[in-house]
Every structure is written in structure tokens, then in C-alpha cells.
Amino acid sequence: MKPLVTMLQFGIDLGGTKTEIIALTATGETLLRRRTPTPSHDYQAIVDNIVSLVTTTANELKQPYTLGIGIPGAVSPVTGRIKNANTVCLIGEDLAGDIEKRLNHPVIIANDADCFALSEATDGAGAGAKSVFAVIIGTGCGGGWVINGGLVSGPNAIAGEWGHNPLPWRTDQDTQIDCYCGQKGCLETLLSGPGLRQQALAETGIDQTAEAWAKAEATGNVQAAKVLRDHHLRLAKALAGVINTLDPHVIVLGGGVSNLAGIYDTVPKLWGEFVFSDTVVTPLRKAVHGDSSGVRGAAWLGAAQA
């Protein structure tokens, strides 16, 4: 009898500073994980680096594999080329095509926040849920939307780009500052780590990180408690907008701001006022896989299509 050959899932997380590869079994066990610096200003070097990581891993593990790549951008459904990337040398390039040619192997590319959502929906905080809205609240607010285990990718490849909507139910206290996207008052300018810091500076004259505000609150600082409560109220309003639109079965948060412990108790107590329902039972959960979710989700991209 022939030995059973199992398909592995390779995932690449192409970040601005590092590129990471992971090899997962069908049950999500990590066989190998490796990272290298990203040659972020040289497109050809980025392709060479990815090809080298995949080839080395494939030679070591000697099993068939799928390959998914998470990138800080999106593939334009119109041109098939990269758009919206903060690693700017990727913009306009056919990354999937260039890597497929070199490896002679299919490649699936998705936005890194989409990979985060897929990871948490597959075997993380949203495992088993019919639909999961997951968002990384870090330096920005990038999210993804998963239904029945599959990423939703719309005709503009922007599903989950929640952070560039305006904050709903805004008050005069909420700052309305320029966002890099060209608009003013996007909710990521208030909810992200830098956004919380800037809003708190405007309110208190004190310039410190979200983490420092959380530490101050833990020691009973009244001003810090107000800063965080105001942030959590804005987050509750912003997520109420998601619930009113999508009614996801689970909402998962990742990124630096998701480490603010008060969010998971406070936000669900505040969002009821803004959700169009007499009761709100939506669970709000912290990501299970933390910083590993990006690369794990990239690996699951291949599994979803295998």
C-alpha cells in the first residue's frame, strides 16, 4: 500500500521589516517557522527572498504544499497587480505571477489583515463561528470578514477596511484630524494606538502611549480611567456600526490596542445603545494567535482553495 501523502500549508507573511514563513499540517501544527529581513526597497530582492524561503522549506519537508502570501496591501481585482501597499515598491507589480513563474507552483495572495481574520476564524478566537469580523487595531485598523471559513473578497478587494469609515455618533470632543488616506476623521485616527495617544494628548495635554495610559489606570489614576473609557466608548460606537451592517457571529480584536484589558468587559456594555436591537449577544474576543495570526492565516489561504 502506498504511504499517505498529506498536503502541507506554507504561509508567508511579507511585512515591512521582516518576511516570515510557516509550514502547517492540516490540523494547524507548526512544522517549521523562519524569518528573514525584508529587502523592502527592492522588488526583485523581495521576490528572490520569498522564492528562497519557499524552496528551502520545500526541500527540507519533502511534501506537497499549498502557498499563501499575506501582504501589506491588496491585489487589484481589475489589474491583478498590487495596490494600497505601504511597502511601496510592491505597488503595480504582479507579485503572484512573478513568484508562480519562479516556483512553477500556484500562489494565493491576500491582505495581511484578511490573513489575520482567516487565522482567527479557522482555529483561533472565532473557530467554529459562522461568520467572523476580525480587526487588527495597532498602528492602523485593518480588518477582514470571514463567512463559513472563507474570506469575503469583494469587487474592490477592500472588505474589512473598517478603519477608513468616519467615527459614527461623533461628539464635539472627538478630534477630526487628517488621515493618510486623504480623508478627515477616519475612525482609525481615533481608535488605533497612535490615534488613542493623539486624542488623549488633545484632551489632557499629556503625551504617552496607550500602554502607559493603561498602566496609569491600573494604579487608580482618574484621568487615565477617563481617557480609556472615552476610547472604549468610541470603539463601542465603531463596532456597533459593524454589528448593524454585518451582524457577525464573533468579533475578534488583535494588534497592540487589543491588549487593553478593559475593552472586553467595557465595550459590550456600551455598544447596546447604538445597536439596533433590544439585546446584543455578539461575543467580543481577543485574538488567540497574537502576532502569529498573520503568517498562519497566509498558510490557511492555500488550504481554503486546496
Ligand SMILES: [Zn+2]
Ligand atoms: Zn482614512
